[in-house]
Each structure stands twice: as structure tokens, then as C-alpha cells.
Amino acid sequence: MNSAAKPGTAARSARRPASQADVAALAGVSSQTVSRVANDRPNVEPETRERVLSAMRMLGYQRNSAARALTLGRFHALGVVTFDVTAQGNARTLAAISRAAQAAGYSVHVVCIEDETEEAVQRAVRLLTDQAVDGLAVIEAQILDRPGFDITSGVPVVVADGDPDRRYTSVDTDQAAGVTAAVQHLLGLGHRTVRHIGGPQNSYAARRRAAAWHGALKAAGAPVPPIDFGDWTAASGYAI
Template sequence: MDHRGKPVDAEVDRPGPAAEGKRRPASQADVASLAGVSSQTVSRVANGRSNVEPETREKVLSAMRILGYQRNSAARALTLGRFHVLGVVMFDLSAHGNARTLAAISRAAQAAGYSVNIVCAEAQTEDAVQQAVRQLTDQAVDGLVVIEAQILDRPGFSVSTGVPVVVADGDPEHRFPAVDTDQAAGASAATQHLLDLGHRTVWHVGGPQDSYAARRRAAAWHATLKAAGAPVPALELGDWTAESGHRIGKVLAARPEVTAVFAANDHMALGLMLALREAGRRVPQDVSVVGFDDVPESAYFGPPLSTVRQDFEEVGRQCVALLLNQIDSHGGARTNQVITVSPELVVRASSGPCPGAARA
């Protein structure tokens, strides 16, 4: 007992929270000791090197998890000359294609040992894009992916980054390495599918004309009808929403000559089909409908929607692979390389023979 009547060891043997909080973080030497390997091996694993046996790598990773080992990102960047962080500039997080592409980029980056920082630019203007780029480069990224930037249509526009850039669906002049879905092939397949079912022509509910993808789909629809010698109806413009598809659908439903419609995305197709049902026109018995994107819900529309499936997972993988190639080559890779990803026509119950052709 001390002079206060308390056990002497009460404060000696039990370190308080402050003392516990000062515990030294685990080092590479600690990990090496627990895993039974050299510190050099731990360094190779921590830096994502490939020259480590899988069994040894797992031992090191397990030791890291047990010890709560955290890599020193700043030191790693100084050693390797990179931060293992990719930046993504976007313009519309709510758009289905953009969100799917972003998710695929994140998965591919993680698999390659990179994290992802995202900035959503406020507008499709040069100032907004440059501000988003500066924000990301200030955060120390190794490269950038820009998703569907319509401003890249503008002659003379450039992005000053100091790091490699890859564009996903949006650089018609191919000023940067790019990964493009073959929008024209998808739209042509959708239009030809309806013509092959005996429809005299195909109406098109297009996306907004500030969209590079929407313009390519509309141009391919037009070209496919012209090549087939079919009449080309007036282009109806929506804004990607089901509401705009419903609004346009009410106009088309009132026209008995309309027997086939290709919508530039699945959400507009959904609104279109509701308008047709409300007007007493059946899908596909009276009007066939084909969409674009193959959103997860499209197989459960009433009826299930024929559509064009985009391979967003492949777009994301190719964006990351192309960007890492640029990073690894220190700017020596081809600056105008374009990788094209093919879409797939998915035929479901919403498309069928033209009513007149069926009766014949």
C-alpha cells in the first residue's frame, strides 16, 4: 500500500489508454519475422511485385493482416515513382452506363493493386474539366480515365494533366488513347433485327444530342434504314429517362403506322412501352420495341425487353489496362490507340413480326 492506501502496482502494471495508443505500428521487419521470410520479400509483396511464390505471398499477406500492417504510401511512391492511385473524371453519376463503367474500372484497378479517386465535374465546360483534373492531380494520381466527355467534341480542346489519360466513350477525334463501345454496330443490329421481322421501317427514340453515344446510335439507325431502302421517320429525341420515353411514346402510340421502335436506352424503352399499353397497343403484337444497354431490370419488363447489351466490365478492364500501359511506358505507348468493345443483341419477347407480315 502507498500513503493513500492503494496497491502500489495498480498504476504500474496497467497502462492506460494513452499508453496503449502509443504502441509502435508494425514494420516490414515485424511482418518478415512472423511470416518467416526476408524483409525484401515483404517489400516485394507490399509493392505488388510478381516475383514472389503464391504460397509465400499468402504467408506475407496473412502476417500483414494479423499485425495490422499499413504500407507507407508516400515512401512507396518515392521508391516506385508512382502512387498506385488512378483518377476518374465523370459528368453524370446517375447515368446507367457511366455508373457501370465506373464500377468496372474500380474492380479492374483494385485487381491491379490500385485505388481510385473520383471527381464529378460540374459541367461539360473546359473550365470545369480542367478544375476536375487539377483536383485529381493535386491528390497525386498516376493517370486519369475520363468517362464520356462531350466537350472532347470541341475542336482544339485539350486536357493539361501531366499524367497519362484514357477516354471511355467520348473522343471522336481520338486525341487520347480510348476505349469505345461499338455503338454503331449495336444500333445497326437493333434496327436490322426489326427490319428482318418484316417491319416496313423503324422509328427511333434517340438520346440527347450532346451525347456522343446517342449521336452514334442515331446515325447508325439512319444509315441502316437507308441501306435497306426503308423510309426514314423523323428522329424523336428523349433525355435517357423513362419519363421522356413515355412522353414520346404517347405520340407514337397514336400513329397506327408505327409498328417498330428502337429506343436509344432501356429506360426510355420502358416509358415507351407503358405509353403503348395505355393506348391499347400491345407489345410486340402491335408494336415491337428494342432498347439499348441491357440494364439488369430489362429481362423483367412487361414483356421482357429485346435490347443491345454493352459489356461495361470489358470497357472498365480495357480502360485500366490501357492506362497502366501508358503509365508503365512513361508516355512511350501509342497516344492514339483505340480499343473497340463489341456489344451484343439480346432478343427477348418485346420484338416480333410486323402485324401485316404475321397475317400474311
């Protein structure tokens, strides 16, 4: 037996995981001090904090994440509802959310909905909130175009690409400005007009882009050709 180990440590380790009381006893502090260190509270002397952390490492102490979440009112988890992870834009948005969440110490729970109905969306939201998330992100939420439909979650909701009525916090690129700049650039190169291959007509982003394309051509006095609609796939764009 390691002579540095305190009596009963080996027996305790064999029986059960280390508790805050075990850490407090080894570090010579109170359980409240161990709790403050475990929860990253600032009001602990550096020497005392290091002694507690050292005791945690020696005993293999693991924080009770569930208890900590209930104490702090935060679960460090985010829920994401998306409707098509095969679409490049949605996949890249989901990847960006995951990277940012991990960098901030959050986990991400994802539900992908194939059938975009109000009932399916609410089931997905309930599933995620039942898993105790701090907030929800909804990607490409065309369903929010439907009059009277709201996401009932009980936690903050952020929408990426959707919600034309701005009922929720929204994160998106400036679709109109991007398309206008592209049209003006092409006209400036001497082209008589610019054709547009649009996304699905039920897409908020696609509608914004089509409207901006039309407006930019009209403002420049250029002919406005018929618009062709695709479905975000390379195959549909190639066919058009």
C-alpha cells in the same frame, strides 16, 4: 509478458509503430531484405520471405504506402471524371471501372462535374492529379468535341463514350454496329421502317447511333421517319 517476445518489443509497441529496422531485427535480416519483401520484389528466398512476413505479423508492421509509391513511381490509384452519375450508362461504366480497379489492387477517386465547362474539367483533373493518381478515365466527354480543347493531366487518359477525333485512348461499345444490327433485325421481321428515339444531340454515342440508324434504313431502301430526341431518362422516352 510472453516469453517468446524479444526484449523491448512491448515497450516499442507502446511508443511507436513498428519500423523496417524492428522487423529486420526480429527476422534476423537486413533492412534492405525487409524492403524487398514489403515491395513484393522477387529476389528473396522463400524461407527468408516467410520469416520476414512472420515478423511483420508479430509486430503489426504496416507498409508506408506513400514511400512505396514514390519508390516504385506508382500510386495504385485511378481518377475518374464523369458528368452525370444519375445516367444509367455512366453509372454502369463507373461501377465497371471500380470493380476492375479493385480486382487489380487500385483505389478509385471520382469527381462528378455538373457544369460541363473547360474550366470545370481542368479543375477536376488538377484535383485528381494532386491526389497522386496513375491515370484518368473520363466518362461521356462531349466537351472533347470542342475544337482546340485538350485535357492537360500529365498522366495517361482513357475516354469512355466521347472523343470523336481519337486523340485519346478510347473504350466504347460499337455504337454503329449495334444500331445497324437492330435495324436490320426489325426490317427482317417484316416491318416497313424503324423509328428511333435518340439521346441528347450533344452526346457522341447518341449521334453515332442516329447516323447508323439513318444509314441502315437508307441502305435497305426503307422510309426514314423523323427522329425524336430524348435526354437518356425513362420519362423522356415514355413521353416520346
